[in-house]
Amino acid sequence: MEDKSALKDRVIKLMRENKLEEALAPCTRLCQLAPDDAEAWQTLSTINGKLEHFAEAEACSRRAIAIKPDYADAHSNLGKVFLRLGRLDEALASFRQAIQFDPKFSSAYCNAANILSAQDRDDEALAYYEQALQHNPGNIEARHNLGVALSRLGRIEEASVSYGEVLRLYPTAVETLCNMADGLIILGRFDEANEYYQRALALNPDLIQAHVGRARVLEKQGNYDESYECIKPYLASGVEMPELATLYALLCRRYNRCNEAVELAEKVLARKARQLGRFPRMQLHFALGALYDAAQNYEHAFSHYRQGNECAADGEFNPQEHVRFVDRIITTFSAERVKNGPRAAMRSDQPVFILGMPRSGTSLVEQILASHPAVYGGGELDTVIKFTKTLPAVLSTVQSYPECVEALTQEKCDLLARDYFERLNTDSMNAVRITDKMPANFLHLGLINMLFPDARVIHCMRDPLDTCLSCYFQQFFAYAYAYTFKLEHLGVYYRQYRRLMKHWHDVLPLQIMDVRYEDLVADQEALSRAMVEFCGLEWDDHCLHFHESDRIINTASYNQVREKIHNKSIARWKHYEPYLGPLKEALKDGTPA
DSSP states (O other): OOOHHHHHHHHHHHHHTTOHHHHHHHHHHHHHHOTTOHHHHHHHHHHHHHTTOHHHHHHHHHHHHHHOTTOHHHHHHHHHHHHHTTOHHHHHHHHHHHHHHOTTOHHHHHHHHHHHHHTTOHHHHHHHHHHHHHHOTTOHHHHHHHHHHHHHTTOHHHHHHHHHHHHHHOTTOHHHHHHHHHHHHHTTOHHHHHHHHHHHHHHOTTOHHHHHHHHHHHHHTTOHHHHHHHHHHHHHTTOOOHHHHHHHHHHGGGGTOHHHHHHHHHHHHHHHTTTSOHHHHHHHHHHHHHHHHHTTOHHHHHHHHHHHHHHHTTSOOOHHHHHHHHHHHHHHTOHHHHHHSOOOSSOOOOEEEEEESTTSSHHHHHHHHHTSTTEEEOOSOOHHHHHHHHHHHHTTOSOOTTGGGGGOOHHHHHHHHHHHHHTSOGGGTTOSEEEEOOGGGGGGHHHHHHHOTTOEEEEEEOOHHHHHHHHHTSOOOSGGGGGGGSHHHHHHHHHHHHHHHHHHHHHOOSEEEEEEHHHHHHOHHHHHHHHHHHTTOOOOGGGGGGGGOOOOOOSTTTTGGGSOOOSTTTTGGGGGGGGOHHHHHHHTTTOOO
């Protein structure tokens, strides 16, 4: 009679030597001799799976599970087989079974998370990646893929931390180097992004992702010719890559190549749609929307913008919840509380807050002011918004924002004001004025009034239909902009914005200047002079030539503010009127004349 122990030893030896074909027969014989040995069937499943004998692998895993129903490894192995066969729902169920029987099974958590991410369920995937890392902090696959999921959810800074941990352990992880650089571009840290791409290229000089990434940095910095030269070889050789197609869409108009850019983007979408994740699909649809809009093919443009927003629509905006939030802000910052509440004793007239709806001209206004030698353009600073998230902890109160401001004292106001200035770029310290153009700060003017009583506020306004449509046509990375994914949600958000700005005008003692985009376009010099005067500065002619500034801009309007003012965007909504029913309906009874 054959020795089962010797057979098992032989199988193990052959598998260690990666001699899978040779291991198949003795392992099959072992299972025949020991039909109730779950571990033997599990080993045979592993061998068949690696040899791509998937039907046999599935049958062996099922046999192992029948013998030992709580066999976590066998459930995991069955999940891997389903994964290779593209049966994702069954694979996910198997990995969840493995986790149920072994709650510390790190690789099963990671595999389940990978499936959820592939199904565009990144919120759910995060929890599984975190569990995988809790039980095995050295699981580099989970650490890297956690960064990917966070990036896709717009949580770029957190993703960078995750990628940084991978690179600390494995500095030569080329894909992670490129992903880190991609995130740094979104954060506006272009020089750092370029360094990571260079590190990746030092390891793999032919890496297209890194070459295209460097070209993206050049385009963001306004070095269009250099950017185009970087990607020309890949365009000429017919590379079909979503990042290349979206970058070409940005550059093509300067070189009269729009038709070629459309062809490439449509081809990538058509041929690779099933392989592409939600984020690349979204980028391609927005790129095509912009190209068709420029070609005045408004039907195709709107179709692609709609599909782009549908790709992003998992970040759900709750209109009723937002209305209640605005109700709470108005109640908290009542006229009486504004009048009698604490305000920082540490006074500074440096800050100029430029705010309003996104796409209402905030970037243009900041660029005009930042062209003045006495003004430092701070860009979209998220400091005030972060304050609103950390205030309950800072104030040691169970109340959330905005109600927690009732616990603010003058001492705490001074502390927060100092913290704000400490977070600013050191280059700004000598400026007479510092701009903060985070549009959503309109939600927090009550808090700004408490921290910066001497600040100036420039409120940017624009035709509601043009504003909302421009938001709908803009690909936003952060899920704070989830209200832009649907026209009806944009209408609700716009109405609440106007309602809240009226309240601030009624109750706040802050200096607030309303600037209409259409007025700025009609008479650039007059309104520019008025804004400079409002900021307490002498006029400087550089403000008329803002488009010549070499200042790096990392907002949605970074290309527009490099151009002279034009009126092409005024009444743009008329081209899309047939599609705007949901927006108009949502704006009813709230649209200003």
